[in-house]
Amino acid sequence: MSSTVLFDVPGPRARIRYRAYAVVGVVAIAALLAYVVWRFVDTGQFEGRKWSWFEYKQIQISLVEALGRTLSAFAVGAVLALLFGAVFAAARLSDHKWVSTPAAVVVELFRAIPLVIMMFFFYYGLPSTGIKLTAFTSVVLSLMLYNGSVLAEVFRAGINSLPKGQSEAAYALGMRKTQVMVLVLLPQALRAMLPTIISQLVVLLKDTALGFLITFEELLYWGRQIGGQLQFGRPLIPTMIVVASIYIGLCLLLTWFANYLEKRNRRNKKVIHLDEDKAKQIQLGEASTAAPAGGAAL
Amino acid sequence: MSLVLEGFLNTVALTLLSFAGALVVGLAVAVLRIVPVPLLRGVGATYVEVWRNVPLLAWLVLFVFGLPEVGVKMPLFWTAFTAIALYEAAFVAEALRSGVSSVALGQGEAARALGLTFRQSLRHVILPQAGRRVVQPLANIAIALTMATALAGVVGVVDMTRAAQRINLELARPLLVFTGVGLCYLVMAAGIGFGARALERRLA
Numbered sequence: 001m002s003s004t005v006l007f008d009v010p011g012p013r014a015r016i017r018y019r020a021y022a023v024v025g026v027v028a029i030a031a032l033l034a035y036v037v038w039r040f041v042d043t044g045q046f047e048g049r050k051w052s053w054f055e056y057k058q059i060q061i062s063l064v065e066a067l068g069r070t071l072s073a074f075a076v077g078a079v080l081a082l083l084f085g086a087v088f089a090a091a092r093l094s095d096h097k098w099v100s101t102p103a104a105v106v107v108e109l110f111r112a113i114p115l116v117i118m119m120f121f122f123y124y125g126l127p128s129t130g131i132k133l134t135a136f137t138s139v140v141l142s143l144m145l146y147n148g149s150v151l152a153e154v155f156r157a158g159i160n161s162l163p164k165g166q167s168e169a170a171y172a173l174g175m176r177k178t179q180v181m182v183l184v185l186l187p188q189a190l191r192a193m194l195p196t197i198i199s200q201l202v203v204l205l206k207d208t209a210l211g212f213l214i215t216f217e218e219l220l221y222w223g224r225q226i227g228g229q230l231q232f233g234r235p236l237i238p239t240m241i242v243v244a245s246i247y248i249g250l251c252l253l254l255t256w257f258a259n260y261l262e263k264r265n266r267r268n269k270k271v272i273h274l275d276e277d278k279a280k281q282i283q284l285g286e287a288s289t290a291a292p293a294g295g296a297a298l
Numbered sequence: 299m300s301l302v303l304e305g306f307l308n309t310v311a312l313t314l315l316s317f318a319g320a321l322v323v324g325l326a327v328a329v330l331r332i333v334p335v336p337l338l339r340g341v342g343a344t345y346v347e348v349w350r351n352v353p354l355l356a357w358l359v360l361f362v363f364g365l366p367e368v369g370v371k372m373p374l375f376w377t378a379f380t381a382i383a384l385y386e387a388a389f390v391a392e393a394l395r396s397g398v399s400s401v402a403l404g405q406g407e408a409a410r411a412l413g414l415t416f417r418q419s420l421r422h423v424i425l426p427q428a429g430r431r432v433v434q435p436l437a438n439i440a441i442a443l444t445m446a447t448a449l450a451g452v453v454g455v456v457d458m459t460r461a462a463q464r465i466n467l468e469l470a471r472p473l474l475v476f477t478g479v480g481l482c483y484l485v486m487a488a489g490i491g492f493g494a495r496a497l498e499r500r501l502a
Contacts, residue, residue: 007416014334018335021333021335021338022337025330025335025337029341039370040368042369043368045368109484112441112445112484112487113445113483114445114480114483115445116448116449116451117459117483120476121473121476121477124466125472125473126473128472202351206352207353210355212355213452220353220355220356224359224363234367236360236363236364236367237360237364237367240356244356247353247356248347248352251350
């Protein structure tokens with residue numbers, strides 16, 4: 001339901017009232033922002049010295065390198081997570097109990113363990129058994145397991161939400177199970193779930209920041225390191241402003257891409273429109289991990 | 299052993315407190331996003347985009363190491379609480395908003411046709427129906443938040459993750475320790491999921 005049915009088109013008096021609310025709200029928020037900026041200025045965060053690091057070529061190069069490492073962890077992690085998700089979704093949907101049960105256990109398990117713990121496990125834990133992983137591999141593996149499990153659920157929900165008639169019609173045409181899945185169900189489910197998939201990829205992109213904790217030299221690690229340099233007056237706040245803007249830019253770019261795909265989909269008559277609510281719930285639910293939440297959260 | 303207990307209790311406290319905080323802030327932001335004043339809707343949308351698109355770890359680093367630099371001094375636990383609550387509030391706001399927009403269009407129209415005002419139709423028609431639908435998404439956010447508190451551990455709060463790291467230093471059995479902690483989180487997540495399902499059944 002769009003919120004617009006909840007109120008009438010404002011008349012002259014309501015318009016004045018709305019304007020008054022808007023002014024009050026904006027003043028309050030401007031005051032809050034002004035306080036933050038004033039604290040920054042007061043403690044000299046905008047002094048030239050704290051930003052002078054930006055003029056060094058080496059630091060600029062290291063920023064680009066850090067960004068490159070973030071992006072490459074994202075790219076590899078995303079591809080692996082999509083594969084992992086597809087395989088485990090298919091396994092969970094299998095008619096054979098001995099395939100679907102283990103797949104369900106794996107998916108539920110990795111969805112519920114904080115990403116940080118997984119990274120620690122791979123990076124600090126495994127060497128004691130003689131398997132040595134680099135920070136990059138640990139990051140990518142954890143990203144794959146966690147986000148792959150979430151994606152597996154997304155795929156599964158997408159396939160389950162297709163009208164039953166689709167698979168029945170395909171069976172009636174004499175297709176085999178694999179054909180039904182690959183030729184009929186998957187393409188439709190993928191298209192319907194694209195926005196959700198992409199927003200999970202946004203989560204994955206943010207999750208790469210956790211690599212910082214196991215000394216993977218990505219963007220956040222870079223920000224913390226440059227932010228601690230005494231010669232520039234420990235410019236943590238300036239570097240974090242730069243790092244945060246880069247993350248926001250990257251994520252908005254991905255989100256924009258998702259919206260673009262969604263719009264294109266809407267024009268495409270081949271797509272079956274699912275209950276949007278359902279898709280959104282899945283997406284919302286999983287999206288937050290930061291970090292762990294997981295990481296996800298992060 | 300007392301370290302384990304302290305870590306566990308801190309994780310639970312941090313989870314509960316920051317979820318409560320996220321609910322309060324998230325509710326305020328969600329309201330901002332559906333009010334009739336366009337400017338305030340923009341404010342709500344900006345809040346969500348900014349908080350949601352920066353990794354929580356970056357927020358934690360900024361808060362924990364940045365706040366003292368600008369002269370705001372708070373105990374570590376509360377700094378972590380603030381960062382986590384404000385971050386998750388963006389997700390809570392989105393969940394609430396999509397809960398409201400999932401109520402059938404006819405419901406809102408009918409409420410308006412009966413002459414209920416904006417506030418009345420929200421209070422008596424939309425919110426009761428939306429409430430049930432947001433339980434599951436909110437539970438998912440709560441689970442995510444539980445795991446997000448592990449990050450507070452890495453910036454210094456003595457939570458379950460931090461306790462595990464310290465115990466690991468003494469025992470030097472990383473596989474055992476990290477697997478154990480992972481299982482603890484798993485149990486907490488399962489508990490929240492179970493509670494949410496029970497709550498949903500009662501509301502339905």
